[in-house]
Amino acid sequence: MKVCSWNVNSVRARINNIKNYIKLSAPDVLMLQEIKTEEKNFPFNEFKELGYNSYVFGQKSYNGVAIIAKKKIIDVDTGFLKDEKSQSRIIVGNLINKSKKILIINIYAPNGNPVETDKYTYKINWYKNFIQKIKKQILINKNIIIGGDFNIIPENIDVYNHMKYENDALFKIEIRKKYRELINLGFVDVFRYFYKDKQDYTFWDYMSGAWQKNNGMRIDHFLASNNILGNIKSININKKPRSREKPSDHTPIELEFN
């Protein structure tokens, strides 16, 4: 089973890149973030033609998440978290894998910059609520995968120049603590679990040649609950899509398990 996650920065602007990626990588499940469109304008047919069902929580212009999958996703829920700004940031559903039910949680967490504005308090509150919700959920279902754009740089190694980001909403101690809190509920950061010292990024700014200079950061993650950690075979950051024409500023992360 291959589950992938990709912040595509507009599903409509990126449709050819996404279709190309699906053909090459053949994910069973693809979690998308920042689709930047309402459900009525989502390209359902384009994915249907490739053999995928789409489950969409859209929003006009900003945010928006979706799950596209070869198999049926059941109990799809777009009301998992009450969002104080009514933004479309989470879609969840159950995946049946070898008669085991796995809860897939696809998130697009708030950015939080600039830190002196209510954007930052919104991010902190969003994570507070999310952590509370996961705390309850892990009691109900022990098999959980949380994937997506967390907008958190976990450690120094996860950004090209950590000194520059000390007061940034992606790297402030306060926000990194939220990441630790989440993990302490019974999860592992799968990439870091498999690669203790590897410096690898999932995002490179469009500005000032960040990609060419490898000025990146690791802000897209897969957290797996301890109960399913033993089933995970591999995790990979696939940098190819970031190198192509008209790319998203993020690149996909890929999780394989049995």
Place this chain on the structure above:
DNA sequence: ATGGCCGAGATCCTCGGA
């Protein structure tokens, strides 16, 4: 056409991104 990327949507630039 829009600041130096980008995208969406509205207006001839702003907001949001990270």
